[in-house]
Amino acid sequence: xxxxxxxxxxxxxxxxxxxxxxxxxxxxxxxxxxxxxxxxxxxxxxxxxxxxxxxxxxxxxxxxxxxxxxxxxxxxxxxxxxxxxxxxxxxxxxxxxxxxxxxxxxxxxxxxxxxxxxxxxxxxxxxxxxxxxxxxxxxxxxxxxxxxxxxxxxxxxxxxxxxxxxxxxxxxxx
Amino acid sequence: xxxxxxxxxxxxxxxxxxxxxxxxxxxxxxxxxxxxxxxxxxxxxxxxxxxxxxxxxxxxxxxxxxxxxxxxxxxxxxxxxxxxxxxxxxxxxxxxxxxxxxxxxxxxxxxxxxxxxxxxxxxxxxxxxxxxxxxxxxxxxxxxxxxxxxxxxxxxxxxxxxxxxxx
Numbered sequence: 001x002x003x004x005x006x007x008x009x010x011x012x013x014x015x016x017x018x019x020x021x022x023x024x025x026x027x028x029x030x031x032x033x034x035x036x037x038x039x040x041x042x043x044x045x046x047x048x049x050x051x052x053x054x055x056x057x058x059x060x061x062x063x064x065x066x067x068x069x070x071x072x073x074x075x076x077x078x079x080x081x082x083x084x085x086x087x088x089x090x091x092x093x094x095x096x097x098x099x100x101x102x103x104x105x106x107x108x109x110x111x112x113x114x115x116x117x118x119x120x121x122x123x124x125x126x127x128x129x130x131x132x133x134x135x136x137x138x139x140x141x142x143x144x145x146x147x148x149x150x151x152x153x154x155x156x157x158x159x160x161x162x163x164x165x166x167x168x169x170x171x172x173x174x
Numbered sequence: 175x176x177x178x179x180x181x182x183x184x185x186x187x188x189x190x191x192x193x194x195x196x197x198x199x200x201x202x203x204x205x206x207x208x209x210x211x212x213x214x215x216x217x218x219x220x221x222x223x224x225x226x227x228x229x230x231x232x233x234x235x236x237x238x239x240x241x242x243x244x245x246x247x248x249x250x251x252x253x254x255x256x257x258x259x260x261x262x263x264x265x266x267x268x269x270x271x272x273x274x275x276x277x278x279x280x281x282x283x284x285x286x287x288x289x290x291x292x293x294x295x296x297x298x299x300x301x302x303x304x305x306x307x308x309x310x311x312x313x314x315x316x317x318x319x320x321x322x323x324x325x326x327x328x329x330x331x332x333x334x335x336x337x338x339x340x341x
Contacts, residue, residue, distance in 0.1 A: 030225055033269045040267075099238065125242055132267035134225035134239050 032132050032151040039066070039146050042127040047097050047119040048106055054094075054120050060146040063169050065093045065139055067116070067156075068128060070100040071108035073136040079155035080112055086161070087115035095119040098128050098136050141165055211251050218247050218257060221274050222264065231274065 034040070039056060046052040059066065067083065069076040087093055095116035097105035102121050109119065122128055131140065141150040149168050152160060207215055216233070222243060224235035232240040232247075243264070250260045261273065270276040278286050 027228065030269055030271045033266060125238075129242055129246060130267065132269075134268070 029153045030134070032148070032153075034132055034140075034148050035151060037148060039140065039142055039148050040127075040130040042120075042130060044096075044120045044122055044127055047095075047102055047121040050102075050121075054118060056146060058118075059094065059142055060144065062092065062144055064142050065091060065156075066096060066131075066142060067093050067140075068096045068098040068122075068131075068133050068136050068138045070098045070136045071104040072100065073098075075155050076137045077112070079137050079157070080115070082156055082158060082161070083115035084113055086156075087117075092117050096127060097121050097123075098133065099123065099125040141168060143168075207248065207251060214257060215248060215251055218251075218260060219244050222247070222261075223272050223274055225268060225272065 039059065041056045043053050043055045046054050065086075069079075083093060093116050095114075095118070097119055099122070101123065105119070105121065109116075120127070125133075127133075135153070137152075137155055139152040139156050140148050141152075143149050150165055152164070156165075219233040220231050222232045224230045224232045224237055224240040224243070226237040226239045227235050230240070232243045234240075246263075247260055250263065255263075264272045270282065276282050276285065
């Protein structure tokens with residue numbers, strides 16, 4: 001007879017756990033299948049220097065962050081001060097001006113400051129598509145071999161950096 | 175009269191349909207594909223999820239990313255890639271999430287099997303319920319004579335007599 005009360009109680013507890021877990025997940029964050037895989041190849045012009053190309057080979061040899069941003073992207077403004085801080089600490093960040101015009105991208109960097117060692121122009125979003133980007137900002141963490149070890153969807157922050165990214169870079173401090 | 179009411183009922187529907195048709199749609203027909211390729215293109219874009227507006231296919235969505243993905247599908251069809259290769263290309267980059275019909279594998283068994291698990295549980299509960307009802311004790315044996323007496327009493331005037339006074 002006690003089963004009568006126990007079963008609904010268990011079902012309720014199960015649902016609460018399910019919802020508690022579910023609500024902590026952001027459905028907009030689609031886990032990238034590229035984690036642990038080599039970064040996809042690309043060859044694009046450097047922003048403001050169309051004759052100069054930048055390729056995957058240029059990203060290898062040291063840990064580097066590849067940050068997709070754009071002048072039209074509001075969340076990139078939120079993220080920007082933290083990137084400046086990282087750059088000041090000596091972290092190498094390569095920017096990809098994603099689906100943006102060169103003029104707007106350059107203007108945005110001139111206005112807010114440039115945390116990037118190099119900025120690649122991806123006006124068509126071709127590199128973005130190849131890298132599985134579906135919005136900005138998105139940040140890939142590459143190890144020395146050019147393998148993607150982490151992907152941040154949405155702005156990087158102090159907390160994300162401390163908890164997720166920094167431990168990955170422990171072995172090879174930039 | 176009936177025709178009139180039907181007409182007036184259909185009017186808003188017709189209006190809505192007209193408005194929907196008038197909406198500027200995204201270029202859903204790829205210009206340079208032959209009929210067979212066009213059919214494949216349509217099938218594919220209706221099976222791929224837009225990652226920005228997650229409850230729309232890339233055929234339905236007006237998001238720039240959806241347009242890029244449609245373009246990508248068209249380019250790859252024209253390059254002679256098979257449907258499976260195109261889907262591979264996209265799942266390699268965006269994961270199974272881009273597919274509206276993800277493959278059955280370790281990670282997705284609950285997604286595919288879940289409804290059947292729930293159905294089985296429901297069937298189990300229903301079966302138990304029915305069995306419990308069947309197993310319920312049948313009506314206790316009734317003395318036919320006593321029953322007849324009660325019915326007769328009910329029908330008669332003496333129905334209101336207190337029971338201890340019955341024979």
